[in-house]
Amino acid sequence: MPGSAVKVERDMYPGINAFVKFVADSVSRHTLGRDGKPRARSIVPFEKTDVNPEGADDLDRVDHMVTGCPNVGPVIKPDYAVALCLIEAKYGQNGQTDAYAQLVMYSRNIYGSQPHRRFLWGLTVCGTLVRACLLGHDKIYASKAVDVASPVGRELLVGLFVNWSLCESTRVGYDPTMERDEKGEWTIKVFEDGKSHVYGGLEMVFQSYSLLGRRTRCFVGTTKVGSVEKEVLIKDCWPHALKDPADRLRDEIAFLSHIKDTLGADANLAGKYPMLEVAGLVQVPGRGPANVDDTTTAAMADLVMSDTAPPDAMPLREHKRIAMSPVGAPLQTVDSPDELIVAVCDAMEVHTEIVRRCGILHRDISINNILVRRTGDMVGGMLIDFDNAIRLDVEHVAAQPDRTGTMPYMSIGNLLQSMVDRTALDDWESCIYVLCWLGTIGVNKEDQRYQRANTKNTIYSIHEWRDGDPKIIAKKKRGHVGSLANFADAILDELINHEKYKPLHALVKSLHRALFFNPGASPLCHGCRADDETLEELQNGTLPLEKQHDAKIGPSFTDPFARRAEIADKIVDDLLDTLTKARDEAIKRLYPTRRETISE
Template identity: 55%
Template sequence: MSTRPTATHKELVGWVTMNDARSSVRDTADVYRGINAFVSFVADRVKFNVSEHRYESLVRSILPVGNADVAPDDTDDRPRDVHMLTGRLECDPASYPNYGAALCLVEARFDPDDQKQAYEQLAMHSRNIYAVQPHRRFLWGLTVCGTYVRACLLSNDNIYASKVVDVSGPEGREHFVELLVNWSMCESPRAGYDPTIWRNDARDKWMINVFDGGATRTYHELGICVGASSLFGRHTRCFIGKARGAEDSEKVLIKDCWPHVAEDAAGGQPNEITFLREIREKLCDVLGLAGKYPVLEAGGIVQVKGKDADMVDDTTTAATADLELAKPVLLRKHMRIAIRPIGVSLNMVDSPDELIIAVCDAMEAHTAIVRRCGILHRDISFNNILVSRTGGKVGGMLIDFDNAIRLDVEHVAGQPDRTGTLPFMSVGNLEESLVARTSLDDWESCIYLLCWLGASSVNDRDQKRYKDSPMGRILKWRNGDEGDIAEVKRQHMGSTPYFKKILAEFIVDGRYNGLRGLAMALHKTLFFNANVWPLCRGSFLNDESLERLQNGERPQEKHYDFGVDINITDPFARRAEIADKIVDDLLDTLTKARNEAIKRLYPTRLETISE
C-alpha cells in the first residue's frame, strides 16, 4: 500500500476549511476523503524524515483504510464499511485490511453536532478489535465531526476523549499531526499492545508469558479458543498451548483476563488464583474427582516494565500511567493462569444425555469444593462448564472462579451483590437479596441452565434442526432489568403446574425426555423439598404461613427444618438454613439421572454363545 496521498489537494483543503461556506465538503464521504488525505500526507512526511535519520526500524506507518467490507470475525455484527487507521512497521508488508490490522477505528460525521452518535458507533465497532487482537490491552479511536477531531482511548471500564482539536486552523492541524506522529513513533505498549504476548518469528503462532511468583513460563503454539467479546469488562481470552522447552508435556488452557482487584488476606492475590491453589491442594487425593475441576499449573499477575524500567503489576492504571488520564473508577489487575485438563464448550456434547453427564460431573466437583475448601463458585452458566472426552466417554469440568467467595467469611452476612449471567442467575442473586448465598443459588442456576438448553438445543446440530422451537417464557429470563427477571423466575418456579409450562417449551424429541425429567426432578427437590414445611416451600413469601406459625401451629409430621426460626417464612431464606441437607438430595437426584444417561449411552452388550 502506498504511503502517498490518496486524495486530491482539493479534497484535503476542502475538509480543513469546512467552516467556509464555499467548502467543497458536502457529506460524510467527503470528510473521510479529507481525513485519509491528511493521514497519508503525514505518513509520507514521517517516512521521508525518518529515512534521512535511519530510524525506519523504529517507526510504524499510520495509514488510512476506508470503504473496505470488513467481516467482524467472532462477533455477531454484520459486515460493514469500516474506516480505520492501521499501524504497521515498515519491515512488515501490509496485509488485506481487517480488524486484526487496525490500530484504531475512525468515525466521521459531516455535522459537528453529531458527536454523541460518533461516540456510540466507535464504541460499538471497536469491540471487534478486542475480539481478534489477543494482545490488545486498550484501544485507540478517532472521531471527526465536521472539522472537530477527538482522540479516544477505550479501556475496560472507561472511554476517555481528548479536548477538541479544530483542524480548520493551523494550531489544530499541528495538534493532529502531533497525534499521528506520536502513534508512529511510540513504543508498542503505549499504542495499546501487550508486550507479554507476541507472534513467533514465523508470525503464524502466538506466544505468551505466564507469571507465577518470581518465575515466568513461556507457552507457545497457541491456539485461540475464546476471544474478548465486548468492549467493557474483564476481556477474558483463552488459549491452548504447550510449555516452551517441554515438548512432551500435555497442553494446557491459558486464561487471560482483567478482573477487579479483590485482595485476599492470605497473600494479596486475586481470588481465582488463591482459590485454584487451595482446590489443588485439598482435592488432589479425592478419588473420582480427577478431571472435574481445573488444576492450576501456573498463575499470577502479569508483569510489565514500569516508568523506571522496574517490573510492576500490570493494572488498568499502569497500562495508561504516562497518558495523564483521570484515575479509573475501578482498578483491574491483569491476571493470567495456566490450567489443565483441557475441555471444550458445553455445546460440543452429542446429545442431551451427554449434557446430563457433563453437568453432573461439574456439580459433583462444585459440592466437593464447597465442603472441602469452603469456596462457593457463584456463576454456574453455559461458559463455565466444559466437556471432556476420555477413552470415548464424556465428562464435565467446572471452571472460572472469578466470582467465587469464601463461605467462612461471607456466608453469615450474605453477599448482596450480583454475579453471573442473567438467564442463569438465581432469584436472590438478581434481587441482591440479603439472604446468605449458599450452594442452593448455584443449584438454582443449574436448573435454569438445563431448561435453557432443553428448550434451545444442546448443540449446534439440534439448533439448526429445531430452529423454530418455541421459547416464549424462557426467553424472559434475559429480557428486562434484574428485578423484572427475578419476578418472572419467581412465577415460573413458584408452582409445579407453572413449571410444567416451562418444560413444555423443551424440544419435542425423545432424546430430550431424560433432560426434561431431570429438570422436573431438580425443581421439585429444590423448591418443594420434602424436608421443608409445606407452607414455606415454593418461591413466594407466604403471609398465611407466618400467621399460622405465630399462632403456634406446627405441622404434625417432623420436617428437617423444624428447628428453623419460626419467623423465617421466606422460602429462599428457610431453605438456606438447611442448604447442606437439600444439596445432598439434589446431588442424589442428579447422580441418578447421570446413571440413567450412562445406561442409555453405553448399554451393556451381552454375547450369546451358541453350541
C-alpha cells in the same frame, strides 16, 4: 480538510486518508535508519472505506480505520486483526453522540480479533472537529475537540499521529508478552515468582468482545514436559486489584491453589476441576507487574490533544494469567442431552466437594463455566472460572450482598441482592436454569436447527431471563418456578419435544421439585413465597405435626429462600442424588456395553 465543505460522510474519507498518509510519509522520511529503512511505526489508512471489515462478528460497516502494522504495498480492505484504531466520521458537528456510540459499538471487534490487545484508541471526526478517544476497562475518555481547519488544530492532530508512530507498543495498547513467530503462531508468557513460562501453539478458545470489565480470554497452549508436549488452558484477564492483603482470600489463584492442595489426591475428582499449573501477574519488560496505571492512565496523560488529566482516577486492575489443566471444550460441543447430563453432573459433583471440603462457593454456574472433557470414547465435565467465588469459612456472604454471575442463570436471590446468605442452593438454582436454557434452545447447533425447523415459536419464556433490569428478571423467574403448574406451563412445555430429550425433561422436573418443593422441608419452605394458609395455621397453632418438618419453623420465618438456606446441606444431598441417578442412567444409554462410571 476533513468535513470542511461536505454534506455526506463518504466525501470526508479521501481527506482523512490524505491527511494520515501525509503524516505517515513525513515520519518515515525523518526516521530512516542507516539501512535506509524507517525506524518508526507506520500509521497508515486502509484504502477501502465504509465497508464491513474482516474479522467482524456482525454486518456493521465502519467508516474508517488505520493500522500500525508494517505492510508491503497498499493496505486494502480494513481488517480488525491489524487495526490500530477506528475512525467514525459525521459531516456535521451535531453528530458527535452518534459518532461516540458507533465507535464504542464497533471497537469491540478489535478485542475479538487481537489476542494481544490491552486497550484501544479511537477517533471521531465531526465536521472539522476531531476528538481522540481512549477506551479503557472501566471508562471511556475523550479529548477536547480540536478544529483541524485551524493550524493549531492540525498541529495537535499531527502530534498525536507522530506519538503513535514513535512510542512503545505498550502505549498504543499492545501486549509485549504475547508474540507471533515467523510461522504466524502466537506464544504467550505466564509468570510466577518473577519467572516466565512460555507456551506456544496458541489457540484462542474464548474470545472477549467486551470493551469494559475483566475482558477474560482463554487460550490453549502447549509446553514441553520432558519429551512430551502438554496442553494447558491459559486464562488471561484483568480483575480489580486486591489492595488489602485480606482480600487475597478472594483471589482466584489462591482459590485454585487451595483446591489443588485439598482435592489433588482424590482420584475420583481428577479432571473435574482446573488443576493449577502456573499463575501470576503479567510482567511488562522494564515496568514490572502490569496494571491499568502503567497503560491506560499513562497513555491518557501522554495524549497530546488533551489539556487536562482524566477527571478522576480509574479503578486499578491487575493483569493476570493462569495456566491450568486439563483442557476442556465448550459445553455446547456435547453430542446429545445425555452427554450434557453427564458433564453437568460431574461439574456439580465437584462443586459440592469444593463447598464442603474447601469452603469455597463458586457463585457463577453458567454455560460458559462448565466444560466438556473427553477421555477416549468417554465424556465428562469440568467446573471452571472461580473469578466470583468466595471463601465461606472467612466471609459472611450476606453482610455485603452483591450481584455476581451471568444474568440468565443467576438465582432469584442473587438478582435481588437479597440479604439471605448465599449458599450452594444459589448455584444449584443456576444449574437448573442452565439445563432449562439448553433444553429449550438445543444442546448443540444441530439440535438448535431442529428446534427452529420444528416449532413455530421462536420466543421462549427463558428469553425473559436474558436482558433488562435484574429485579424484573427475578420477578419473571418467580413466576416461572414458583409453582409446579407454572413451571410445567412456562418451562417444561417449551423444552425440545424429541425422544432423546425426554430424560432431560424428567431431570429438570425432578431438580425443580427437589429445590423449590423439597418433600423433606416444611410447606413454608416451598416455592418462592410463603404459603399464607399454612402460615396462618402455624400462627394459630393448628398446623398438623406432620407438616412441621423443621423445629425452627416459626411465624417470623416466612421467606422460603431464607428457610431453605438454613437446611441447604440436606437439600443439596437430594439435588446431587437426583442428578447422579440421571447421570448413571445417561451413561447406560451412551455406553450400553460398559458398566463403569466416568470416575472409575
